[in-house]
Amino acid sequence: MRTDPGTIADPAAIAAARRLRAASTFLELALAVVIAGSVAAIGSVHPWAYWPLWYACAGIAALLVYRTLVIRNLRRPIGRRRFAFHTSGRWLVIDGTSAYGRPGWSFDLERPLLPPAPLLLPGVVFLALVIAQLVPLPPGWATTLNPDRGFVSVAESRAWAPITVDAESTLRGAAFVVAALLLHLGAVAALDRGEARRRFQRFVALLGLALALVALTQVAVNARLIYGIFAPIESDTFFGPFVNRNHFAGYMLLVVPMALAVLARAHRHYEWRVGARPSSRRRLVALASPEGAALMLAAVPALAGISALVASTSRGGILAFVMGLVLAGIGLRRQRGVPPWLFAVALGLMAVAWFGAERLETRFRSSAADSTGRTVVWWESLGMLRHAWLTGYGFNTFGLATSRSTPWQLPLGATPWPSDVAEAARVGAMIGYRTPSRIPAIVWYREAHNDYVQVAVECGVVGLLVTLWAAIRVLKAARREPWVLASLTGVLLHAVVEFDLQIPAIPVLFVCVAALRADRSGRDKGAARSLRGPGDEAFRAGREGGASVRIAARQTSSTGIAGIWRSKSTNECIRTAATAARSQGSRRTEARTANPAQTAIRTPGMPVSTSVCT
Secondary structure, eight states, X not given: OOSBTTEEOOHHHHHHHHHHHXXXXXXXXXXXXXXXXXXXXXXXXXXXXXHHHHHHHHHHHHHHHHHHHXXXXXXXXXXXXXXXXXXXXXXXXXXXXXXGOSOOSEEETTSOSSOOOTTHHHHHHHHHHHHHHHSOBOTTHHHHHOTTOOBSSTGGGGSOBOSSSOHHHHXXXXXXXXXXXXXXXXXXXXXOSHHHHHHHHHHHHHHHHHHHXXXXXXXXXXXXXXXXXXXXXXXXXXXXTBSSHHHHHHHHXXXXXXXXXXXXXXXXXXXHHHOSSOOHHHHHHHTTSHHHHHHHHHHHXXXXXXXXXXXXXXXXXXXXXXXXXXXXXXXXTTSSSSOTHHHHHHHHHHHHHHHOHHHHHHHHHXXXXXXXXXXXXXXXXXXXXXXXXXXXXXXXXXHHHXXXXXXXXXXXXXXXXXXXXXXXXXXXXXXXXXXXXXXXXXXXXXXXXOHHXXXXXXXXXXXXXXXXXXXXXXXXXXXXOHHHHHHXXXXXXXXXXXXXXXXXXXXXXXXXXXXXXXXXXXXXXXOOOOOOOHHHHHHHHHHHSOHHHHHHHHHHHHHHHHSOOOOHHHHHHHHHHHHHHHHTTOHHHHHHHHHHHHHHHHSTTOOOOGGGGO
Protein backbone atom coordinates (compact mmCIF):
# COMPACT_ATOMS: atom_id res chain seq x y z
CA MET A 1 0.00 0.00 0.00
CA ARG A 2 1.50 3.33 -1.10
CA THR A 3 0.52 6.67 0.42
CA ASP A 4 2.09 8.66 -2.47
CA PRO A 5 4.93 8.15 -4.99
CA GLY A 6 7.59 9.05 -2.41
CA THR A 7 6.63 6.77 0.49
CA ILE A 8 5.71 3.19 1.32
CA ALA A 9 3.44 2.27 4.24
CA ASP A 10 3.11 -1.45 3.54
CA PRO A 11 3.40 -3.20 6.97
CA ALA A 12 5.27 -6.16 5.44
CA ALA A 13 7.83 -3.89 3.79
CA ILE A 14 8.30 -1.86 6.96
CA ALA A 15 8.75 -5.04 9.02
CA ALA A 16 11.35 -6.32 6.54
CA ALA A 17 13.16 -2.96 6.66
CA ARG A 18 13.24 -3.15 10.44
CA ARG A 19 14.69 -6.65 10.26
CA LEU A 20 17.35 -5.40 7.86
CA ARG A 21 18.21 -2.55 10.21
CA ALA A 22 18.45 -4.94 13.16
CA ALA A 23 20.59 -7.44 11.20
CA SER A 24 22.97 -4.68 10.06
CA THR A 25 23.27 -3.34 13.60
CA PHE A 26 23.93 -6.77 15.09
CA LEU A 27 26.49 -7.47 12.37
CA GLU A 28 28.44 -4.35 13.30
CA LEU A 29 28.21 -5.20 17.01
CA ALA A 30 29.38 -8.76 16.33
CA LEU A 31 32.44 -7.44 14.49
CA ALA A 32 33.27 -5.18 17.43
CA VAL A 33 32.88 -8.05 19.92
CA VAL A 34 35.11 -10.39 17.89
CA ILE A 35 37.82 -7.77 17.42
CA ALA A 36 37.85 -6.65 21.05
CA GLY A 37 37.52 -10.19 22.40
CA SER A 38 40.32 -11.60 20.25
CA VAL A 39 42.83 -9.03 21.43
CA ALA A 40 41.67 -9.10 25.05
CA ALA A 41 42.16 -12.89 25.14
CA ILE A 42 45.96 -12.35 25.15
CA GLY A 43 45.92 -12.11 21.38
CA SER A 44 44.04 -15.46 21.12
CA VAL A 45 47.36 -17.32 20.91
CA HIS A 46 46.35 -20.04 23.37
CA PRO A 47 44.24 -23.08 22.45
CA TRP A 48 41.44 -22.12 24.86
CA ALA A 49 40.74 -19.07 22.66
CA TYR A 50 40.58 -20.94 19.35
CA TRP A 51 37.09 -22.42 19.53
CA PRO A 52 35.34 -19.25 20.78
CA LEU A 53 36.93 -17.32 17.92
CA TRP A 54 35.85 -19.91 15.35
CA TYR A 55 32.30 -20.02 16.70
CA ALA A 56 32.09 -16.22 16.69
CA CYS A 57 33.18 -16.04 13.04
CA ALA A 58 30.60 -18.73 12.19
CA GLY A 59 27.95 -16.64 13.97
CA ILE A 60 28.91 -13.61 11.86
CA ALA A 61 28.53 -15.75 8.74
CA ALA A 62 25.05 -16.79 9.89
CA LEU A 63 24.11 -13.13 10.44
CA LEU A 64 25.39 -12.32 6.97
CA VAL A 65 23.25 -15.03 5.38
CA TYR A 66 20.17 -13.82 7.26
CA ARG A 67 20.84 -10.22 6.22
CA THR A 68 21.24 -11.27 2.60
CA LEU A 69 17.89 -13.07 2.63
CA VAL A 70 16.18 -10.03 4.15
CA ILE A 71 17.61 -7.80 1.41
CA ARG A 72 16.32 -10.14 -1.28
CA ASN A 73 12.85 -10.17 0.25
CA LEU A 74 12.84 -6.39 0.61
CA ARG A 75 13.68 -5.86 -3.05
CA ARG A 76 10.33 -7.31 -4.09
CA PRO A 77 8.05 -4.54 -2.76
CA ILE A 78 10.58 -1.69 -3.02
CA GLY A 79 12.83 -2.59 -5.91
CA ARG A 80 16.50 -1.74 -6.29
CA ARG A 81 16.23 1.72 -4.79
CA ARG A 82 17.41 3.60 -1.74
CA PHE A 83 14.99 3.88 1.15
CA ALA A 84 15.05 5.54 4.54
CA PHE A 85 12.85 5.44 7.61
CA HIS A 86 10.70 8.48 8.19
CA THR A 87 11.42 10.18 11.50
CA SER A 88 8.12 8.83 12.81
CA GLY A 89 9.14 5.28 11.88
CA ARG A 90 5.68 4.58 10.41
CA TRP A 91 6.59 4.56 6.73
CA LEU A 92 9.56 4.43 4.37
CA VAL A 93 10.81 7.33 2.28
CA ILE A 94 11.98 6.24 -1.17
CA ASP A 95 15.02 7.66 -2.98
CA GLY A 96 15.75 10.19 -0.25
CA THR A 97 12.72 12.40 -0.95
CA SER A 98 13.58 15.73 0.69
CA ALA A 99 9.96 16.81 1.18
CA TYR A 100 9.74 14.67 4.32
CA GLY A 101 12.58 16.30 6.21
CA ARG A 102 15.75 14.62 7.37
CA PRO A 103 15.33 10.81 7.00
CA GLY A 104 16.31 8.20 9.53
CA TRP A 105 18.28 4.99 8.95
CA SER A 106 18.72 4.39 5.23
CA PHE A 107 19.90 1.61 2.95
CA ASP A 108 20.57 1.36 -0.77
CA LEU A 109 19.02 -1.81 -2.21
CA GLU A 110 20.82 -1.22 -5.50
CA ARG A 111 24.11 -2.28 -3.93
CA PRO A 112 25.14 -5.89 -4.54
CA LEU A 113 24.12 -8.49 -1.99
CA LEU A 114 27.80 -9.14 -1.25
CA PRO A 115 30.10 -6.21 -2.05
CA PRO A 116 33.50 -6.98 -3.61
CA ALA A 117 35.79 -8.63 -1.07
CA PRO A 118 39.49 -8.26 -1.96
CA LEU A 119 40.58 -11.30 0.07
CA LEU A 120 37.82 -13.66 -1.03
CA LEU A 121 39.30 -15.12 -4.21
CA PRO A 122 42.92 -15.40 -2.95
CA GLY A 123 41.62 -16.85 0.31
CA VAL A 124 39.59 -19.53 -1.46
CA VAL A 125 42.58 -20.49 -3.63
CA PHE A 126 44.86 -20.64 -0.60
CA LEU A 127 42.31 -22.72 1.31
CA ALA A 128 42.10 -25.16 -1.61
CA LEU A 129 45.89 -25.46 -1.56
CA VAL A 130 45.86 -26.22 2.17
CA ILE A 131 43.12 -28.83 1.76
CA ALA A 132 45.16 -30.47 -1.00
CA GLN A 133 48.00 -30.89 1.50
CA LEU A 134 45.66 -32.91 3.73
CA VAL A 135 44.65 -35.45 1.09
CA PRO A 136 46.19 -38.88 1.89
CA LEU A 137 48.43 -40.21 -0.86
CA PRO A 138 49.61 -43.80 -1.52
CA PRO A 139 52.80 -44.92 0.27
CA GLY A 140 55.86 -43.21 -1.13
CA TRP A 141 54.03 -40.51 -3.12
CA ALA A 142 54.53 -37.77 -0.52
CA THR A 143 58.29 -38.37 -0.37
CA THR A 144 58.43 -38.45 -4.17
CA LEU A 145 56.89 -34.99 -4.36
CA ASN A 146 59.14 -33.77 -1.54
CA PRO A 147 62.24 -35.93 -1.03
CA ASP A 148 63.21 -33.94 2.09
CA ARG A 149 59.88 -34.55 3.77
CA GLY A 150 60.78 -37.87 5.38
CA PHE A 151 58.41 -39.72 7.68
CA VAL A 152 57.12 -38.58 11.02
CA SER A 153 57.08 -42.16 12.29
CA VAL A 154 57.99 -45.67 11.19
CA ALA A 155 54.31 -46.59 10.74
CA GLU A 156 53.81 -43.70 8.32
CA SER A 157 56.43 -45.14 5.96
CA ARG A 158 54.13 -48.08 5.21
CA ALA A 159 50.77 -46.25 5.11
CA TRP A 160 48.99 -43.62 3.08
CA ALA A 161 50.27 -40.18 4.08
CA PRO A 162 49.43 -36.58 3.08
CA ILE A 163 51.92 -33.98 1.93
CA THR A 164 51.84 -32.19 5.27
CA VAL A 165 54.11 -33.51 7.99
CA ASP A 166 51.49 -32.81 10.66
CA ALA A 167 47.87 -33.18 9.55
CA GLU A 168 46.46 -31.92 12.86
CA SER A 169 48.39 -28.64 12.71
CA THR A 170 47.46 -28.11 9.06
CA LEU A 171 43.81 -28.78 9.79
CA ARG A 172 43.91 -26.23 12.61
CA GLY A 173 45.48 -23.72 10.23
CA ALA A 174 42.74 -24.40 7.67
CA ALA A 175 40.14 -23.65 10.35
CA PHE A 176 41.74 -20.26 10.94
CA VAL A 177 41.74 -19.53 7.20
CA VAL A 178 38.02 -20.36 7.00
CA ALA A 179 37.28 -18.18 10.05
CA ALA A 180 39.24 -15.27 8.57
CA LEU A 181 37.38 -15.55 5.26
CA LEU A 182 33.98 -15.59 6.98
CA LEU A 183 34.96 -12.61 9.11
CA HIS A 184 36.20 -10.74 6.04
CA LEU A 185 32.92 -11.32 4.20
CA GLY A 186 30.94 -10.15 7.22
CA ALA A 187 33.09 -7.03 7.52
CA VAL A 188 32.76 -6.21 3.81
CA ALA A 189 28.96 -6.37 4.08
CA ALA A 190 28.71 -4.54 7.40
CA LEU A 191 31.11 -1.73 6.44
CA ASP A 192 29.76 -1.04 2.96
CA ARG A 193 28.01 2.14 4.13
CA GLY A 194 29.83 5.35 4.92
CA GLU A 195 28.26 5.71 8.38
CA ALA A 196 29.30 2.17 9.30
CA ARG A 197 32.89 2.79 8.16
CA ARG A 198 33.13 5.92 10.28
CA ARG A 199 31.71 4.12 13.32
CA PHE A 200 34.18 1.28 12.81
CA GLN A 201 37.13 3.65 12.66
CA ARG A 202 36.00 5.39 15.84
CA PHE A 203 35.62 2.02 17.56
CA VAL A 204 39.12 0.93 16.53
CA ALA A 205 40.52 4.28 17.71
CA LEU A 206 38.89 3.86 21.15
CA LEU A 207 40.08 0.25 21.33
CA GLY A 208 43.59 1.46 20.59
CA LEU A 209 43.27 4.06 23.33
CA ALA A 210 42.33 1.34 25.84
CA LEU A 211 45.22 -0.90 24.75
CA ALA A 212 47.66 2.00 24.89
CA LEU A 213 46.60 2.89 28.42
CA VAL A 214 47.05 -0.73 29.53
CA ALA A 215 50.51 -0.94 27.94
CA LEU A 216 51.71 2.43 29.24
CA THR A 217 50.46 1.56 32.72
CA GLN A 218 52.49 -1.66 32.59
CA VAL A 219 55.58 0.36 31.69
CA ALA A 220 54.92 2.87 34.46
CA VAL A 221 54.51 0.27 37.23
CA ASN A 222 57.04 -2.22 35.82
CA ALA A 223 54.40 -4.96 35.70
CA ARG A 224 55.40 -8.62 35.68
CA LEU A 225 52.01 -10.12 34.83
CA ILE A 226 49.53 -9.52 32.02
CA TYR A 227 46.33 -8.10 33.56
CA GLY A 228 48.05 -8.73 36.88
CA ILE A 229 47.21 -12.47 36.75
CA PHE A 230 48.85 -14.11 33.71
CA ALA A 231 52.56 -14.90 33.59
CA PRO A 232 53.88 -15.51 30.04
CA ILE A 233 55.85 -18.72 29.70
CA GLU A 234 57.91 -18.13 26.57
CA SER A 235 58.62 -14.40 26.79
CA ASP A 236 59.42 -11.76 29.38
CA THR A 237 58.91 -8.88 26.94
CA PHE A 238 55.11 -8.78 27.03
CA PHE A 239 53.40 -5.52 26.24
CA GLY A 240 49.74 -4.78 26.76
CA PRO A 241 47.72 -7.97 26.25
CA PHE A 242 50.37 -9.46 23.92
CA VAL A 243 53.07 -11.85 25.02
CA ASN A 244 55.60 -10.18 22.70
CA ARG A 245 56.06 -6.43 22.38
CA ASN A 246 56.65 -6.78 18.64
CA HIS A 247 53.15 -8.21 18.24
CA PHE A 248 51.71 -5.30 20.18
CA ALA A 249 53.50 -2.99 17.76
CA GLY A 250 52.08 -4.98 14.85
CA TYR A 251 48.57 -4.55 16.22
CA MET A 252 49.06 -0.82 16.74
CA LEU A 253 50.17 -0.53 13.12
CA LEU A 254 46.56 -1.32 12.27
CA VAL A 255 45.02 0.77 15.04
CA VAL A 256 46.98 4.03 14.90
CA PRO A 257 46.19 4.88 11.25
CA MET A 258 42.49 4.38 12.04
CA ALA A 259 42.85 6.86 14.91
CA LEU A 260 44.65 9.23 12.55
CA ALA A 261 41.80 8.85 10.05
CA VAL A 262 39.37 9.96 12.77
CA LEU A 263 41.67 12.86 13.59
CA ALA A 264 41.94 13.83 9.91
CA ARG A 265 38.14 13.84 9.59
CA ALA A 266 37.81 16.01 12.69
CA HIS A 267 40.44 18.34 11.27
CA ARG A 268 38.47 18.72 8.03
CA HIS A 269 35.36 19.65 10.01
CA TYR A 270 37.39 22.13 12.03
CA GLU A 271 38.80 23.67 8.84
CA TRP A 272 35.26 24.06 7.54
CA ARG A 273 34.32 25.85 10.74
CA VAL A 274 37.17 28.39 10.57
CA GLY A 275 36.93 28.92 6.80
CA ALA A 276 39.35 28.97 3.88
CA ARG A 277 41.78 31.72 5.03
CA PRO A 278 41.37 31.97 8.79
CA SER A 279 43.41 34.16 11.07
CA SER A 280 45.15 32.83 14.16
CA ARG A 281 42.53 34.46 16.34
CA ARG A 282 39.72 32.77 14.46
CA ARG A 283 41.42 29.39 14.79
CA LEU A 284 41.85 29.88 18.51
CA VAL A 285 38.28 31.00 19.09
CA ALA A 286 36.97 28.12 16.97
CA LEU A 287 38.41 25.61 19.43
CA ALA A 288 35.40 26.41 21.62
CA SER A 289 33.02 25.25 18.89
CA PRO A 290 31.77 21.64 18.64
CA GLU A 291 34.19 21.04 15.76
CA GLY A 292 37.10 22.33 17.81
CA ALA A 293 36.18 20.17 20.79
CA ALA A 294 35.87 17.14 18.50
CA LEU A 295 39.33 17.85 17.09
CA MET A 296 40.92 17.95 20.54
CA LEU A 297 39.17 14.75 21.60
CA ALA A 298 40.17 12.97 18.38
CA ALA A 299 43.82 13.76 19.08
CA VAL A 300 43.80 11.75 22.33
CA PRO A 301 43.57 8.20 20.85
CA ALA A 302 46.10 9.06 18.15
CA LEU A 303 48.62 10.45 20.64
CA ALA A 304 48.14 7.53 23.03
CA GLY A 305 48.50 4.97 20.25
CA ILE A 306 51.68 6.50 18.86
CA SER A 307 53.13 6.81 22.37
CA ALA A 308 52.46 3.14 23.09
CA LEU A 309 53.95 2.13 19.73
CA VAL A 310 57.13 4.06 20.48
CA ALA A 311 57.23 2.77 24.06
CA SER A 312 57.19 -0.82 22.78
CA THR A 313 60.65 -0.13 21.25
CA SER A 314 59.81 -2.45 18.38
CA ARG A 315 62.28 -1.42 15.70
CA GLY A 316 60.40 -3.08 12.87
CA GLY A 317 57.11 -1.66 14.10
CA ILE A 318 58.41 1.91 14.27
CA LEU A 319 60.01 1.71 10.83
CA ALA A 320 56.85 0.20 9.32
CA PHE A 321 54.79 2.99 10.89
CA VAL A 322 57.06 5.63 9.36
CA MET A 323 56.69 3.99 5.95
CA GLY A 324 52.92 3.96 6.41
CA LEU A 325 52.98 7.68 7.18
CA VAL A 326 54.94 8.31 4.00
CA LEU A 327 52.29 6.49 1.97
CA ALA A 328 49.51 8.40 3.72
CA GLY A 329 51.30 11.67 2.99
CA ILE A 330 51.59 10.78 -0.69
CA GLY A 331 47.90 9.91 -0.82
CA LEU A 332 46.92 13.21 0.81
CA ARG A 333 49.33 15.44 -1.10
CA ARG A 334 46.62 17.15 -3.18
CA GLN A 335 44.58 18.40 -0.24
CA ARG A 336 44.69 22.09 0.55
CA GLY A 337 46.00 23.51 3.76
CA VAL A 338 48.04 21.63 6.33
CA PRO A 339 48.08 17.90 5.43
CA PRO A 340 46.62 15.81 8.28
CA TRP A 341 49.59 13.45 8.19
CA LEU A 342 51.74 16.27 9.58
CA PHE A 343 49.69 15.95 12.76
CA ALA A 344 50.81 12.31 12.94
CA VAL A 345 54.44 13.40 12.59
CA ALA A 346 54.00 15.95 15.36
CA LEU A 347 52.35 13.40 17.64
CA GLY A 348 55.15 10.94 16.88
CA LEU A 349 57.80 13.49 17.85
CA MET A 350 55.91 14.17 21.07
CA ALA A 351 55.84 10.46 21.84
CA VAL A 352 59.58 10.08 21.19
CA ALA A 353 60.32 13.08 23.41
CA TRP A 354 58.15 11.59 26.18
CA PHE A 355 59.59 8.08 26.04
CA GLY A 356 63.20 9.12 25.54
CA ALA A 357 65.23 9.02 22.35
CA GLU A 358 68.16 7.32 24.13
CA ARG A 359 66.08 4.20 24.77
CA LEU A 360 65.21 3.93 21.11
CA GLU A 361 68.84 4.51 20.19
CA THR A 362 69.88 1.61 22.42
CA ARG A 363 67.33 -0.68 20.80
CA PHE A 364 68.33 0.25 17.27
CA ARG A 365 72.05 -0.14 18.04
CA SER A 366 71.40 -3.77 18.98
CA SER A 367 69.76 -4.54 15.63
CA ALA A 368 72.86 -6.12 14.09
CA ALA A 369 73.38 -8.51 17.00
CA ASP A 370 69.71 -9.50 17.23
CA SER A 371 69.30 -10.07 13.49
CA THR A 372 71.88 -12.87 13.31
CA GLY A 373 69.53 -15.58 14.52
CA ARG A 374 66.71 -14.52 12.22
CA THR A 375 68.83 -14.33 9.10
CA VAL A 376 70.29 -17.77 9.84
CA VAL A 377 66.79 -19.20 10.12
CA TRP A 378 65.75 -17.46 6.90
CA TRP A 379 68.67 -18.90 4.93
CA GLU A 380 68.20 -22.39 6.31
CA SER A 381 64.47 -22.20 5.64
CA LEU A 382 65.02 -21.14 2.04
CA GLY A 383 67.54 -23.98 1.68
CA MET A 384 64.76 -26.42 2.57
CA LEU A 385 62.87 -25.35 -0.55
CA ARG A 386 65.33 -27.01 -2.93
CA HIS A 387 63.22 -30.18 -3.06
CA ALA A 388 59.93 -28.83 -1.60
CA TRP A 389 59.42 -25.74 -3.75
CA LEU A 390 56.23 -27.16 -5.30
CA THR A 391 54.31 -28.59 -2.33
CA GLY A 392 55.94 -27.30 0.84
CA TYR A 393 55.90 -29.18 4.13
CA GLY A 394 52.35 -28.40 5.15
CA PHE A 395 50.55 -25.26 6.32
CA ASN A 396 51.15 -24.38 9.98
CA THR A 397 53.99 -26.94 10.35
CA PHE A 398 57.08 -24.72 10.19
CA GLY A 399 58.34 -25.65 13.65
CA LEU A 400 58.06 -29.37 13.02
CA ALA A 401 59.39 -29.22 9.46
CA THR A 402 62.53 -27.26 10.37
CA SER A 403 63.37 -28.91 13.69
CA ARG A 404 62.79 -32.61 13.02
CA SER A 405 65.62 -34.81 11.75
CA THR A 406 66.45 -38.44 11.12
CA PRO A 407 68.79 -40.22 13.61
CA TRP A 408 72.49 -40.01 12.92
CA GLN A 409 74.23 -42.80 11.13
CA LEU A 410 76.59 -44.20 13.76
CA PRO A 411 80.20 -45.06 12.78
CA LEU A 412 81.40 -48.67 12.69
CA GLY A 413 82.25 -50.03 16.10
CA ALA A 414 80.00 -47.58 17.98
CA THR A 415 77.31 -48.75 20.37
CA PRO A 416 74.27 -49.36 18.18
CA TRP A 417 71.01 -47.49 18.53
CA PRO A 418 68.11 -49.15 20.33
CA SER A 419 65.99 -51.24 17.99
CA ASP A 420 63.21 -48.65 17.55
CA VAL A 421 65.70 -45.86 16.79
CA ALA A 422 67.64 -48.13 14.43
CA GLU A 423 64.45 -48.96 12.53
CA ALA A 424 63.61 -45.26 12.28
CA ALA A 425 67.09 -44.55 10.92
CA ARG A 426 66.70 -47.32 8.35
CA VAL A 427 63.38 -46.04 6.90
CA GLY A 428 64.27 -42.35 7.29
CA ALA A 429 61.76 -41.47 10.01
CA MET A 430 62.30 -37.98 11.46
CA ILE A 431 62.19 -38.77 15.16
CA GLY A 432 65.10 -36.56 16.18
CA TYR A 433 65.45 -32.80 16.62
CA ARG A 434 68.02 -30.38 15.34
CA THR A 435 68.99 -26.74 15.78
CA PRO A 436 70.48 -24.31 13.24
CA SER A 437 74.20 -25.03 13.00
CA ARG A 438 75.34 -21.39 12.80
CA ILE A 439 73.65 -20.47 16.08
CA PRO A 440 75.87 -21.31 19.08
CA ALA A 441 73.03 -21.97 21.52
CA ILE A 442 70.41 -24.71 21.22
CA VAL A 443 67.43 -22.78 19.88
CA TRP A 444 64.17 -24.08 18.45
CA TYR A 445 62.46 -21.69 16.07
CA ARG A 446 58.75 -22.39 15.87
CA GLU A 447 58.31 -19.44 13.50
CA ALA A 448 60.56 -18.01 10.83
CA HIS A 449 60.10 -14.39 11.99
CA ASN A 450 59.22 -13.68 8.37
CA ASP A 451 55.71 -14.59 7.29
CA TYR A 452 56.63 -14.71 3.62
CA VAL A 453 59.54 -17.12 4.13
CA GLN A 454 57.38 -19.26 6.40
CA VAL A 455 54.56 -19.44 3.85
CA ALA A 456 57.09 -20.51 1.20
CA VAL A 457 58.39 -23.32 3.45
CA GLU A 458 54.93 -24.51 4.42
CA CYS A 459 53.06 -24.10 1.11
CA GLY A 460 55.77 -23.87 -1.51
CA VAL A 461 56.19 -21.27 -4.20
CA VAL A 462 52.51 -21.56 -5.15
CA GLY A 463 51.43 -20.62 -1.64
CA LEU A 464 53.84 -17.67 -1.60
CA LEU A 465 52.48 -16.39 -4.92
CA VAL A 466 48.91 -16.62 -3.64
CA THR A 467 49.92 -14.71 -0.51
CA LEU A 468 51.54 -11.94 -2.56
CA TRP A 469 48.45 -11.86 -4.77
CA ALA A 470 46.25 -11.33 -1.71
CA ALA A 471 48.53 -8.53 -0.48
CA ILE A 472 48.40 -6.77 -3.83
CA ARG A 473 44.61 -7.03 -3.97
CA VAL A 474 44.06 -5.48 -0.54
CA LEU A 475 46.51 -2.66 -1.26
CA LYS A 476 44.90 -1.99 -4.63
CA ALA A 477 41.44 -1.91 -3.05
CA ALA A 478 42.63 0.60 -0.43
CA ARG A 479 44.55 2.89 -2.77
CA ARG A 480 41.88 5.61 -2.53
CA GLU A 481 41.85 5.52 1.29
CA PRO A 482 45.30 6.76 2.41
CA TRP A 483 44.92 5.86 6.08
CA VAL A 484 43.58 2.39 5.32
CA LEU A 485 46.48 1.93 2.91
CA ALA A 486 48.94 3.01 5.60
CA SER A 487 47.39 0.58 8.09
CA LEU A 488 47.56 -2.44 5.80
CA THR A 489 50.99 -1.56 4.43
CA GLY A 490 52.44 -1.25 7.93
CA VAL A 491 51.48 -4.81 8.86
CA LEU A 492 52.59 -6.26 5.52
CA LEU A 493 55.99 -4.57 5.92
CA HIS A 494 56.33 -5.63 9.54
CA ALA A 495 55.65 -9.22 8.47
CA VAL A 496 59.09 -9.21 6.82
CA VAL A 497 60.78 -9.33 10.23
CA GLU A 498 57.99 -10.74 12.43
CA PHE A 499 55.15 -13.26 12.38
CA ASP A 500 52.28 -10.85 13.05
CA LEU A 501 49.81 -12.69 10.82
CA GLN A 502 50.17 -15.83 12.95
CA ILE A 503 48.86 -14.09 16.06
CA PRO A 504 45.08 -14.59 15.64
CA ALA A 505 44.07 -11.16 16.95
CA ILE A 506 46.13 -9.38 14.28
CA PRO A 507 44.64 -11.10 11.18
CA VAL A 508 41.19 -10.68 12.77
CA LEU A 509 41.61 -6.90 12.66
CA PHE A 510 43.55 -7.03 9.39
CA VAL A 511 40.73 -8.69 7.41
CA CYS A 512 38.25 -6.17 8.84
CA VAL A 513 40.41 -3.16 7.95
CA ALA A 514 40.90 -4.68 4.48
CA ALA A 515 37.11 -4.42 4.08
CA LEU A 516 37.26 -0.60 4.35
CA ARG A 517 37.06 0.65 0.81
CA ALA A 518 36.27 4.01 -0.75
CA ASP A 519 32.61 5.02 -1.02
CA ARG A 520 31.04 3.37 -4.05
CA SER A 521 27.64 5.05 -3.81
CA GLY A 522 28.12 7.03 -7.00
CA ARG A 523 28.94 10.30 -5.25
CA ASP A 524 31.15 12.61 -7.27
CA LYS A 525 34.69 11.90 -6.15
CA GLY A 526 36.19 14.86 -7.96
CA ALA A 527 34.02 17.56 -6.42
CA ALA A 528 35.97 19.35 -3.76
CA ARG A 529 34.17 20.18 -0.55
CA SER A 530 33.81 23.91 0.02
CA LEU A 531 35.94 25.20 2.87
CA ARG A 532 33.70 28.26 3.30
CA GLY A 533 32.43 28.08 6.84
CA PRO A 534 30.18 30.25 8.99
CA GLY A 535 33.01 32.66 9.74
CA ASP A 536 33.66 33.26 6.03
CA GLU A 537 30.01 34.03 5.36
CA ALA A 538 29.89 36.62 8.12
CA PHE A 539 33.20 38.17 7.08
CA ARG A 540 32.13 38.35 3.42
CA ALA A 541 28.86 39.98 4.46
CA GLY A 542 30.79 42.66 6.32
CA ARG A 543 32.93 43.49 3.28
CA GLU A 544 29.84 44.12 1.16
CA GLY A 545 28.62 46.91 3.46
CA GLY A 546 30.10 50.15 4.68
CA ALA A 547 33.04 50.59 7.04
CA SER A 548 30.94 50.74 10.22
CA VAL A 549 28.86 47.79 9.07
CA ARG A 550 32.08 45.81 8.35
CA ILE A 551 33.24 46.25 11.95
CA ALA A 552 29.92 44.96 13.28
CA ALA A 553 29.93 42.03 10.87
CA ARG A 554 33.47 41.03 11.90
CA GLN A 555 32.51 41.04 15.54
CA THR A 556 29.37 39.04 14.74
CA SER A 557 31.54 36.64 12.74
CA SER A 558 33.44 35.78 15.90
CA THR A 559 30.16 35.30 17.69
CA GLY A 560 28.95 32.99 14.95
CA ILE A 561 32.06 30.83 15.36
CA ALA A 562 32.15 30.27 19.08
CA GLY A 563 29.19 32.00 20.66
CA ILE A 564 31.40 33.57 23.34
CA TRP A 565 32.05 37.13 22.03
CA ARG A 566 29.52 39.92 22.20
CA SER A 567 31.03 43.27 21.42
CA LYS A 568 29.85 46.83 21.88
CA SER A 569 29.73 47.27 18.10
CA THR A 570 27.33 44.35 17.78
CA ASN A 571 25.01 45.80 20.40
CA GLU A 572 25.11 49.14 18.60
CA CYS A 573 24.20 47.33 15.36
CA ILE A 574 21.11 45.85 17.00
CA ARG A 575 20.08 49.14 18.58
CA THR A 576 20.61 51.01 15.28
CA ALA A 577 18.40 48.58 13.37
CA ALA A 578 15.70 48.75 16.05
CA THR A 579 15.77 52.58 16.09
CA ALA A 580 15.38 52.70 12.30
CA ALA A 581 12.37 50.43 12.48
CA ARG A 582 10.83 52.46 15.35
CA SER A 583 11.09 55.63 13.29
CA GLN A 584 8.76 53.99 10.78
CA GLY A 585 6.11 53.64 13.48
CA SER A 586 5.97 49.86 13.83
CA ARG A 587 6.92 47.98 17.01
CA ARG A 588 6.39 44.67 15.19
CA THR A 589 8.94 45.72 12.55
CA GLU A 590 11.27 46.79 15.35
CA ALA A 591 11.21 43.36 16.97
CA ARG A 592 11.47 41.51 13.65
CA THR A 593 14.49 43.59 12.62
CA ALA A 594 16.40 43.10 15.86
CA ASN A 595 15.82 39.35 16.06
CA PRO A 596 18.27 38.24 13.30
CA ALA A 597 21.28 39.90 14.89
CA GLN A 598 20.30 38.63 18.35
CA THR A 599 19.91 35.11 16.95
CA ALA A 600 23.38 35.35 15.40
CA ILE A 601 24.80 35.95 18.85
CA ARG A 602 22.89 33.16 20.57
CA THR A 603 23.38 30.57 17.79
CA PRO A 604 27.04 29.65 17.12
CA GLY A 605 27.81 28.98 13.49
CA MET A 606 24.79 30.80 12.00
CA PRO A 607 25.70 32.94 8.95
CA VAL A 608 25.05 36.62 9.68
CA SER A 609 23.55 39.11 7.26
CA THR A 610 24.43 42.80 7.54
CA SER A 611 21.06 43.90 6.19
CA VAL A 612 19.89 44.43 9.78
CA CYS A 613 22.43 47.26 10.14
CA THR A 614 21.67 49.12 6.89
